[in-house]
Structure formats: C-alpha cells, structure tokens
Amino acid sequence: MEHRKISRAVISRLPRYHRYLGDLLEAGVERISSNDLSKKMNVTASQIRQDLNNFGGFGQQGYGYNVKYLYTEIGKILGLNKTHNFIIIGAGNLGQALANYASFEKSGFILKSLFDVNPRLEGMSIRGIQVRMMDELVDFLQNNEIEIAALTIPKSKVVEVADLLVANGIKAIWNFAHMDLDLPKDVIVESVHLSDSLMQLSYNISRRKEAKKK
Amino acid sequence: MEHRKISRAVISRLPRYHRYLGDLLEAGVERISSNDLSKKMNVTASQIRQDLNNFGGFGQQGYGYNVKYLYTEIGKILGLNKTHNFIIIGAGNLGQALANYASFEKSGFILKSLFDVNPRLEGMSIRGIQVRMMDELVDFLQNNEIEIAALTIPKSKVVEVADLLVANGIKAIWNFAHMDLDLPKDVIVESVHLSDSLMQLSYNISRRKEAKKK
Numbered sequence: 251m252e253h254r255k256i257s258r259a260v261i262s263r264l265p266r267y268h269r270y271l272g273d274l275l276e277a278g279v280e281r282i283s284s285n286d287l288s289k290k291m292n293v294t295a296s297q298i299r300q301d302l303n304n305f306g307g308f309g310q311q312g313y314g315y316n317v318k319y320l321y322t323e324i325g326k327i328l329g330l331n332k333t334h335n336f337i338i339i340g341a342g343n344l345g346q347a348l349a350n351y352a353s354f355e356k357s358g359f360i361l362k363s364l365f366d367v368n369p370r371l372e373g374m375s376i377r378g379i380q381v382r383m384m385d386e387l388v389d390f391l392q393n394n395e396i397e398i399a400a401l402t403i404p405k406s407k408v409v410e411v412a413d414l415l416v417a418n419g420i421k422a423i424w425n426f427a428h429m430d431l432d433l434p435k436d437v438i439v440e441s442v443h444l445s446d447s448l449m450q451l452s453y454n455i456s457r458r459k460e461a462k463k464k
Numbered sequence: 465m466e467h468r469k470i471s472r473a474v475i476s477r478l479p480r481y482h483r484y485l486g487d488l489l490e491a492g493v494e495r496i497s498s499n500d501l502s503k504k505m506n507v508t509a510s511q512i513r514q515d516l517n518n519f520g521g522f523g524q525q526g527y528g529y530n531v532k533y534l535y536t537e538i539g540k541i542l543g544l545n546k547t548h549n550f551i552i553i554g555a556g557n558l559g560q561a562l563a564n565y566a567s568f569e570k571s572g573f574i575l576k577s578l579f580d581v582n583p584r585l586e587g588m589s590i591r592g593i594q595v596r597m598m599d600e601l602v603d604f605l606q607n608n609e610i611e612i613a614a615l616t617i618p619k620s621k622v623v624e625v626a627d628l629l630v631a632n633g634i635k636a637i638w639n640f641a642h643m644d645l646d647l648p649k650d651v652i653v654e655s656v657h658l659s660d661s662l663m664q665l666s667y668n669i670s671r672r673k674e675a676k677k678k
Contacts, residue, residue, distance in 0.1 A: 261667060265660035269642070292644070328663045329670030343561035347616075350557060351658070353642065359662060398665065402561075422669050424662060428483070428567065430506070438672065440665035442658065444565070446479035448573060448638060449542045451612065451654040453475060455636050456543035458652065 256304045256327070263301060264324050266291070271321040283314035333358045335395055336424075339411055340402035341366035341374070341381045344426060348400055349376040362394055391418040400424040470518045470541070477515055478538050480505070485535035497528035547572045549609055550638075553625055554616035555580035555588070555595045558640060562614055563590040576608055605632040614638040 270291055274282060284302075288295035302315065325331055338345045341364040348354075349361055364381045374381045382390060390396075399420050401408055408427040415423065416437055425431055425441040433439060484505055488496060498516075502509035516529065539545055552559045555578040562568075563575055578595045588595045596604060604610075613634045615622055622641040629637065630651055639645055639655040647653060 262664070264667070265657070265663040266644075268663065269657075269659070273643075292646075327667065327670075329666035330663065332670075334666055334669065343557045343564060347557035347561055348658070353659065354662060357659065357663070359666070397669065421672075422665055424665055429487075430480075432506075436672070438665060438668045440661055440668070442656065442661050443479070443483075444562070444656065445483070445567065445571065447654055447656050448568060449479040449482065449544065449571070450476070451636055451638055451652060452543035452548055452573070453478070453541065454652045454654070455548065455611065456541075456546075458635075458650070 260301050260304055261327075264328055267301070268321065268324045268328060268330075271317055271324065274317045275321055279317050281314040282317055287315070330357050333360050334397045335360050335362050336398035336400060337362055337390075337396050338364040338400045338402060339366075339384075339387075339415070340364075340400075340426075341368070341371050341376075342402065345400070345402040346376055348402065349379060352377065359398070362396060363390060365390075387414070388418055391415075391420065396420065398422045398424055400426065402426045405429050474515050474518055475541075478542055481515070482535065482538045482542060482544075485531055485538065488531045489535055493531050495528040496531055501529070544571050547574050548611045549574050549576050550612035550614060551576055551604075551610050552578040552614045552616060553580075553598075553601075553629070554578075554614075554640075555582070555585050555590075556616065559614070559616040560590055562616065563593060566591065573612070576610060577604060579604075601628070602632055605629075605634065610634065612636045612638055614640065616640045619643050 270287065284295040284298045288298050291298070302320065322331075336359055338348055338361065341349075345364055345366070349364055354361070361377075361379050363379060364376065365384050365387050366381055367384045369383070371381045372383055397420075399415050399422070401411065401423060403411060405427045408425070408429060408431065412423060412425075412431050412433060416433055421436060422438045423431065423433070423440070425439055426444070428443060428445055430441060431439050484501065498509040498512045502512050505512070516534065536545075550573055552562055552575065555563075559578055559580070563578055568575070575591075575593050577593060578590065579598050579601050580595055581598045583597070585595045586597055611634075613629050613636070615625065615637060617625060619641045622639070622643060622645065626637060626639075626645050626647060630647055635650060636652045637645065637647070637654070639653055640658070642657060642659055644655060645653050
C-alpha cells in the first residue's frame with residue numbers, strides 16, 4: 251500500500267480512529283458503517299469516509315468497514331506493528347505514572363528502564379522494570395537498543411539531558427517538560443504540554459461565561 | 465478589546481505564545497520583534513504578525529512587541545487573569561504529579577483537594593493539599609466553589625465519576641483517561657490522550673525509517 255500522500259491533518263486523527271476501532275474489536279464488532287462510526291466518534295460520516303479513503307478500499311458502499319482489517323492497517327501506518335524500546339528519564343510521579351501504563355506495552359512500546367538522580371529510588375522497580383541512576387545511562391544506551399526516551403524531569407535539566415541522549419544515539423524524544431526542545435533535525439520530538447492543555451480549558455470556560463452574559 | 469472573531473487555530477497557538485512571552489519576561493526582555501520571536505519559536509514571522517494582529521495594535525513596525533503587555537493580554541484571553549479552583553479525582557502517580565505542578569498555581573489554577581478510593585491515601589497531603597476519600601466528594605463540591613475536575617482514574621471508572629461530577633455542578637473536566645467523554649453540551653471537556661501522543665511519535669519514527677530506505 252502507498253501512504254505517501256496522507257496529509258498531516260489526517261495523520262493527527264489516526265490515533266483516535268485506532269482507539270475507537272480497538273474498542274469495537276474488543277466488543278466483538280466485525281463491521282461498522284461510516285454512519286455508525288461517525289455517531290460514536292462525533293465526527294461527520296463524510297469526514298470519516300474521506301479520511302479512510304486515504305488507505306484505499308477498506309469500506310464498500312453498504313457493507314461498512316472491516317473493523318479488524320482497518321485497525322491493523324491504521325496500526326501499521328502508526329508504526330504499531332513493530333516494537334519500540336523506550337526509557338523514562340525522571341522516575342518521579344509522572345515517570346512512575348507512565349511506567350504503570352501497561353497499555354503502552356500492548357501497542358508495542360516496551361519500557362526497558364527508568365533513570366533518576368534521586369538515590370532513594372535506586373534499586374526500586376515498577377512492574378518489574380528497574381530504576382537506575384543517571385550515571386548508568388550512557389552505559390545502558392550503549393548496551394541496549396533504545397529508540398525513544400520520555401523526559402519527565404524538571405525544565406531546568408531538560409536541555410542538558412536531551413543533549414546527552416542525542417549524543418548517545420537517541421533519535422526520538424517524548425517530552426513532558428514545559429518547554430520546546432531545539433535539537434538536530436533528525437531527532438523527532440513529541441511534546442506533551444500539560445499547561446497548554448489546561449489553558450485551552452480555561453479559555454473555553456471564559457468563552458462560555460462571556461456567551462452567558464449576552 | 466473585541467476577541468470574538470479569533471479563529472480556533474489561533475487560539476490553539478496562544479498558550480505557546482504565552483509560554484514564550486513568559487520566559488522572555490522572566491529574562492527581563494521588554495520588547496521583541498516578530499523576527500526575533502519567530503526565530504525563538506520556530507514559526508514564520510508572518511504567522512506571528514498575523515496571529516497577534518488579532519488582538520489589535522500590540523506591535524508597531526520597527527518597534528516590536530511590548531512583551532509584558534502582550535503576555536498580559538494573551539493571558540486575559542486565555543482566562544488566566546482569574547483564578548480557577550480545581551480538584552483532582554485519582555490521587556495515584558498521575559494525580560500526584562499534577563498536584564505537584566506548582567506552576568499551575570502561578571497561572572491561577574488553585575488545587576483545592578484530591579480524591580481517591582484507596583484508603584491508604586486517606587489523610588495524606590501533597591504540598592499541604594489534602595487527599596480525601598471519594599465518599600466525601602459530593603459534600604465537598606456543595607461546600608466549595610470548584611470549577612474544574614481533573615480525572616486521573618482508570619478508564620473503567622471514568623463514565624460513572626464524570627456523571628457524578630456533572631450532577632453536582634462541575635462544568636469543566638480535564639480528562640486523562642484513554643477515552644472520549646460523552647457529556648452534556650454545556651460541560652467543557654479537555655482531554656490529554658497520552659497514547660495518541662506516543663503514536664504520533666511512533667508514526668514519525670516509521671516515516672523517518674521509510675525515508676532512509678529511499
């Protein structure tokens with residue numbers, strides 16, 4: 251299959267399709283029409299048809315989509331048919347929360363270790379995965395095939411740690427620090443800015459209050 | 465000032481402007497040109513000019529933007545000039561991580577309590593904020609002005625808890641469960657789907673690998 255022409259906007263919607271199709275699959279649903287999927291997902295049926303047409307003939311007029319096939323194909327596009335080893339830098343609450351998400355593993359993201367500077371966390375393990383000290387990081391990276399590093403450390407440490415990771419071959423960073431990272435172009439950075447999300451919420455609260463005043 | 469015509473796309477970029485302007489303010493920068501801001505933020509200067517023109521005359525050709533003024537005005541649009549009381553439902557790792565983000569408070573988000581069903585967490589407090597048991601929730605909501613509830617609980621509990629919150633007057637939910645919520649239209653929901661973000665990362669890894677093969 252040829253995926254080269256899929257737009258950014260469609261790609262950004264794929265994880266949500268994947269999630270809904272996964273739920274349907276778990277519920278034993280084999281086929282679903284774009285209309286039914288549209289009602290579930292609260293987007294228009296025409297948007298769904300347009301998006302999924304990017305992947306060729308998954309649906310036939312009147313027959314609906316084959317849930318398992320579509321789920322698998324979207325998973326392939328998202329790279330979920332392969333495993334991705336990852337580590338977490340920062341074994342505080344957020345790092346531990348991520349380490350406890352067993353669902354990442356189901357999607358092929360295999361947590362190999364956590365790292366921290368806090369000596370009190372040394373020797374601790376989460377779901378059998380060991381917390382190591384930061385001075386073991388370089389050695390660990392040299393001896394393990396790690397693809398992704400999640401950064402759940404304070405903003406003040408992020409630049410230094412990101413540089414160290416990149417210098418040791420890490421090419422994909424999942425960043426939770428409240429800042430953007432300026433790294434070489436071949437390093438992929440995906441940031442989760444929790445404050446930005448909270449501000450969107452407060453923007454919408456303000457808007458609603460204004461609307462009520464009118 | 466009149467903000468009614470600002471597009472969704474611009475709004476979604478405002479938290480990032482607010483963050484960068486806040487950093488500049490902390491660094492003591494008083495004025496910045498769209499060109500310099502553009503280099504910092506890695507977007508085009510024309511995009512910045514277009515976005516910020518929505519708020520009227522913050523910048524004058526050749527003089528740049530008044531950092532403090534722009535920071536304050538964007539903050540107002542985002543509703544950050546008011547305080548928002550919030551609670552966290554789920555005092556596990558993720559809930560505790562959110563409770564420890566003191567920076568939310570600086571933006572006016574005041575954490576009033578955490579709630580959990582785990583009796584081992586009863587009486588615990590985080591930065592002086594008490595963890596209460598879920599059976600105290602309704603009473604607490606009736607006696608405190610809470611605007612936002614953050615949900616950091618398992619997917620299986622989310623629907624039930626969200627319904628309870630809405631029945632008790634909560635109109636804004638910050639959802640971390642890996643599912644979308646189907647709530648009355650006047651309830652604002654902002655979801656953080658961590659898996660979706662991880663999948664975007666893995667999509668980009670796959671794309672890079674494909675590009676290298678060519």
